Amino acid sequence: MTQVGTSPAAALSDAARLGTKMLTGGQLLHEMRDADVQIATTPKDLVWSQDKVSLFHFRPLAEKRVNVPVLICYGLIGRWTMTDLQEDRSLVRNLLNLGLDLYVVDWGNPSRADRYQTLADYILGYLGGCVAEIMKRAGVPKVNLLGVCEGGVFTTAYAALEPERVNTLTLTITPIDFHADTVEDRLGHGFINIWTRSLSPEDVDRLIDANGNLPGEFMGAIFNQMSPMRSLLKYNFDLLEIADDEQRLMNWLRMEKWIADRPDHPGEAAKQWMKDLYQQNKLVQNQWELDGRRVDLGNIRMPVLNVYASDDHIIPPATSRALGPKVGTSDYTELALPGGHIGVFVGGRSQALFAPAVASFAQQHDLTVA
Amino acid sequence: MNVRRRGLEHNAVVLQAWLQAGRRFTEQLAGQSDTKLDARAALALWTETANQQLLESQRSEAFLQSQAAMIRATTALRMAQQELVEHFGKQYGFPTRTELDDVHRTVTELRRELRALRREQQMPALVAARPASSQPLAASAESSASSAGSLAAPAAPSKPSARSPKPQPASSKQSSASAEPSRAARPARRPSANNRGTHT
Numbered sequence: 001m002t003q004v005g006t007s008p009a010a011a012l013s014d015a016a017r018l019g020t021k022m023l024t025g026g027q028l029l030h031e032m033r034d035a036d037v038q039i040a041t042t043p044k045d046l047v048w049s050q051d052k053v054s055l056f057h058f059r060p061l062a063e064k065r066v067n068v069p070v071l072i073c074y075g076l077i078g079r080w081t082m083t084d085l086q087e088d089r090s091l092v093r094n095l096l097n098l099g100l101d102l103y104v105v106d107w108g109n110p111s112r113a114d115r116y117q118t119l120a121d122y123i124l125g126y127l128g129g130c131v132a133e134i135m136k137r138a139g140v141p142k143v144n145l146l147g148v149c150e151g152g153v154f155t156t157a158y159a160a161l162e163p164e165r166v167n168t169l170t171l172t173i174t175p176i177d178f179h180a181d182t183v184e185d186r187l188g189h190g191f192i193n194i195w196t197r198s199l200s201p202e203d204v205d206r207l208i209d210a211n212g213n214l215p216g217e218f219m220g221a222i223f224n225q226m227s228p229m230r231s232l233l234k235y236n237f238d239l240l241e242i243a244d245d246e247q248r249l250m251n252w253l254r255m256e257k258w259i260a261d262r263p264d265h266p267g268e269a270a271k272q273w274m275k276d277l278y279q280q281n282k283l284v285q286n287q288w289e290l291d292g293r294r295v296d297l298g299n300i301r302m303p304v305l306n307v308y309a310s311d312d313h314i315i316p317p318a319t320s321r322a323l324g325p326k327v328g329t330s331d332y333t334e335l336a337l338p339g340g341h342i343g344v345f346v347g348g349r350s351q352a353l354f355a356p357a358v359a360s361f362a363q364q365h366d367l368t369v370a
Numbered sequence: 371m372n373v374r375r376r377g378l379e380h381n382a383v384v385l386q387a388w389l390q391a392g393r394r395f396t397e398q399l400a401g402q403s404d405t406k407l408d409a410r411a412a413l414a415l416w417t418e419t420a421n422q423q424l425l426e427s428q429r430s431e432a433f434l435q436s437q438a439a440m441i442r443a444t445t446a447l448r449m450a451q452q453e454l455v456e457h458f459g460k461q462y463g464f465p466t467r468t469e470l471d472d473v474h475r476t477v478t479e480l481r482r483e484l485r486a487l488r489r490e491q492q493m494p495a496l497v498a499a500r501p502a503s504s505q506p507l508a509a510s511a512e513s514s515a516s517s518a519g520s521l522a523a524p525a526a527p528s529k530p531s532a533r534s535p536k537p538q539p540a541s542s543k544q545s546s547a548s549a550e551p552s553r554a555a556r557p558a559r560r561p562s563a564n565n566r567g568t569h570t
Contacts, residue, residue, distance in 0.1 A: 006408050014409075051481060115471070116478040125485045132492065188425045198434035203442060210445040210452070212471075225428060229421035237413070 025243025075150020
């Protein structure tokens, strides 16, 4: 029988070490202010806005090597700031350093007043507005789209409906076949898919109607369920582990700041997201409609780079890779990055691969503007 | 009452998972050799065991059904509360949620129409452009298929998914496990003078 325990001397030593950690960590946290924990610090300019949506243009960090600008489009769950979490963990900075002309759309903070906004409003309306603005500013006939997660679905739909305005489509950790979580069926992977399918369409309607929107906190709780013990130990054992290391503590706080910034998902758009896509899986079947227009993935005839995380527990790889056989181009490339859903953006190994791949892809398909 | 009952039912399912996790943990301790396990190693074992058990439980029908029932009960309660507030609100002449929703719907529809009108007016004419290569756009896209594949190093062929409706030709649609090495960034330059705006 295994005994759990330790010797009195070792216990005293551990207690002393723990006490020192707590004191140092307490002091660090006491001295820190919210303003000290900064994310998304890469300089950028607001160039266009409509309602709550803002389009930012990043200031260049290197000589421009690609004529066609890249627009980063995150989803309505979470915020794009994950792509620029901190200086040494920033997809945005890496892309700028490789000479890309970079824009990002921020959806703002939807409130109950936005409950009737649909995905068509976001995709054909706001995203379309951003694309038009970039075309005008850069003097180009089309743009490169880089969609992330739900934002990848937005860019996929946009590329299928307005293919003449999209030069290349790069997707990152993007679900296309929402039922393909069953392909690998790994424990702890694809819980959102399973959970959403456990509800009826009426359950989804009532959940949204009762709250107006899909509350950010609600989705946060679902995400916490996906790694239950980690969620329970995060603010005690995990925090204590790094409490006396200022740099690691700051990294941790930056991530927490991003996690805490979880806007509500507009109600009607959330109904479409959960029912049309997660439950009825219309996108991969070419049955999804926006504003009465069918999203036919076969219309995606521009070059496509599909980036997925090989250990993604939120968007299992098979749900992303389902795009390959559906697009209407032979210029389709997949890139598997090591790590999980967030590790793609902050992991050291994936950072070394991700931005160069995106930049190289954009460069290979660049246009010369007359 | 219904919320409480559904909450208790769900908690009972979760409790079962915790109890099962505890059983597994003690079994694992008993199954190990008679070495002494320090507190840190014991915590790691417990965390791993409990996590595994909780994840298994979350996928069970019992968990999913009790959680869905709890969500149904809480949303029903919330809607009943709103109905009650609406009733009293009307009596005292306060604007109600229904009226606000009505306004919000109208505003959303007006915004939608406005956006469509703006789009029609402001969509810039397509700027004349030619591809970086001397080939026409379409030809360039086709020919770039092989170059896009050069992202792959090593060029591991994509494994077609078991659910894929059609197999991917390895020569045209490619998969890669890594990318070409980063090129050295050129020296940074200062932002141009006309690039002033809201610095965030």
